[in-house]
Amino acid sequence: MALSMMVSETVSSMPNSKEEMLAAIQNIAETDIRNMAVAVDVDGIYPGDNMRKLAQAGAFAQHITGYGYNPQQNNLLDTVQAMATAGVECGNTSFLMWLQNAFAWYLLQSDNTALRDELLGKTISGEIMGTSGMSNPVKAMDGIEKFKLKGQRVDGGYIVSGILPYVSNLGDGHYMGTAFEMADDPSVKKMAVFHINGDDIQIAQNTHFIALEGSGTYAVKVKKAFIPDSRILAEDMPSFVKRIKPAFFLMQAGIALGQINAFINIMKDSDKSLMHVNKYLPERAETFEAELASILPGVVALMETPLESSPDYLTKVFEARLYAGEMTMRAANAALMHEGAKGYIKGSTVDRRFRESIFVAIVTPATKHLRKAIADLAA
Structure with a gap:
């Protein structure tokens, strides 16, 4: 199907303005996402139906040129606001939204137009689920880990093997953007789309987490999988990662903002009965509202030029992402202090959100990773 036809069909079923888009997502958040949040957290249910509803509301389209209510622009801010709106009700869901958005961003930025035409429209519409398997490659590029996937050249593509320990937004039939280095020449690194086919690319649940159990997080086992040339996102992975990295990091602000706003709401609700003592706490709802304002x-300004690559711009992106993680954990602590002992009860208003908040500071790029990256740029 021609790209123009896919664009037309996808856009025609989505909201026609930012206001319509956010209103639709808010409705999904306050009904479907809210009603499923406990099952996602406690039972580890992957919210696939909610992800598809969010797709139809335009949640994965706004940062992609050719899609969304303003197809001439990359509205990164609107994508972040959509994530934050859903994230007020469920951090797990906003995390999945980031992964779907990241996969779409990879496709948009790839020079492989045939691959983009094949998968981008389906990713935006929710027909397929896509994810980022770039935690290991990004950390490997920054000298923190070694590449987990190794490839060798064969006729028409590559044979790739290895194991990625933690990749989220996965399930049978899902797609993943990740990278491998050549076994005979580690200086050569490729980025490609992998399809979870249950055969030579399998997933296995190898651990359980204290939160985000419904994030579809698995180990990916790649066993001599043939990756055809047609599935290569980038022949030169390092330069491609430099191109996609700012938006990759900045979109995570949506996860943080949803969490922070949820904690502000918890603090305000707590004040209805505990204002007489909460007023003595050093960080209050108004503290975080003023800080966000x-x-x-500054963060919005960074989102306007996601393809910029100057060291000064990258430093500001890294600093903004670092701030987002640290502010989220501060807001979590403040909300728990407002609630007091009742917030320490399993299943309390703060319980799930507090556990989810920690993830914002440890998901790639984690706090320590960001501090290293900032120091490296300054050196």
């Missing part, structure tokens, strides 16, 4: 304009 102060810092968000």
